[in-house]
Amino acid sequence: MDHYIWERDFDSQIEELDVPDEWSFSVDNNLLRAQSGYVLYTQHTYGGFCCSSCRRVWNSAEIQILFAVTLKKWQRCGTVKMRIYRQRCKKCKTRIMEQPQISRVNINIVIANLVKMIGKRFYNQDDGKQTKAPVIYSKVKDGPHEKEHCEACQLGICKNPKAQETSVAEVVTAVSAIALIGLGTLAALLSNK
Ligand SMILES: [Zn+2]
Ligand SMILES: [Zn+2]
DSSP states (O other), X not given: OOHHHHHHHHHHXXXXXXXXXXXXXXXXXXXXXXXXXXXXXXXXXXXXXXXXXXXXXXXXXXXXXXXXXXXXXXXXXXXXXXXXXXXXXSSSOOOOEEOOBOOHHHHHHHHHXXXXXHHHHHHOOOOOOOOOOOOXXXXXXXXXXXXXXXXXXXXXXXXXXXXTXXXXXTSOXXXXXXXXXXXXXXXXXXXXX
């Protein structure tokens, strides 16, 4: 995964928000939900995976992304940490969790939703626009969501409706609403074929 694309996209979109604080963005592959002083925010997006063992490829519209966001008002310094949850091939017995490939368009959408949340939550800015759902490039579904192959499920943060025994109560309410809008749109897309 190219961290640079995410960082650059964030930098340019946060600049458009025109706020008095300096914001930084980083990828943290060990990010956990227990982050005191941080606002937790989740999104899902669409992308593709390739098994490094058998070379099978699959797509998922349920790639989970966790953000931990904080603003230190006194230092005028905002921080965003991001973790993209991986998935495992279901055809082979390998335990390798694979990183997804996510399109530039979907990276842009994820960052736009994140920046929108920051504007709303930390600066009371609301453009009144809806949160955007990811672009789904294929109608081929990869079968039901399987908990044992999804890193987010294993860590109890997956928002997939078929993986819902896990508690998502700790995640801020606004975020849950955003995720639900996204899933609703996805459901509509899938039932349209
Ligand atoms: Zn495989
Ligand atoms: Zn899952």
